[in-house]
Amino acid sequence: MEIIIRNTVNQPIYEQIYTQLKNQIIAGELQPGEALPSIRALAKDLKISVITTKRAYDELEAQGFLYTVAGKGCFVAEKNMDLIREQRLRELEEHLTRAAELAKSCNLSRRELEEILRSLLEEEFA
Secondary structure, three states: OOOOOOOOOOHHHHHHHHHHHHHHHHOOOOOOOOOOOOHHHHHHHHHHOHHHHHHHHHHHHHHHOEEEEEOOOOEEEOOOOHHHHHHHHHHHHHHHHHHHHHHHHOOOHHHHHHHHHHHHHHHHHO
16 A cells, blocks of 8 residues: 655645545555555554544545454455446546537637547546
8 A cells, every 4th residue: 555645736635545445445455355554554654644644534434445353453345346436437427528618718619628528538548
């Protein structure tokens, strides 16, 4: 498990941890039932506050990505892929809505916007 904290981004540290762990779980890099480092161990490794690490773990647990066993630690929860896919689709729709609003404010035509998206997809899947 690798977590990289970037001080140059405008994103809280707990959110960076949350996002990276969530993405690793969704991608299958962290398997259901796999133990995560303790809150204290992760905080020490990342040289951050235990409170920050706890907040990230609490968010992941609230979203159903982790579960805690008293005295044993935190573990990756079984994934409900349909639910995860719906969450990701909702997130994608939000990003595309913002992109469409920005394109409109730049007076881009629908065709120009589609061409930008097509180019990005070709790069991504090349």
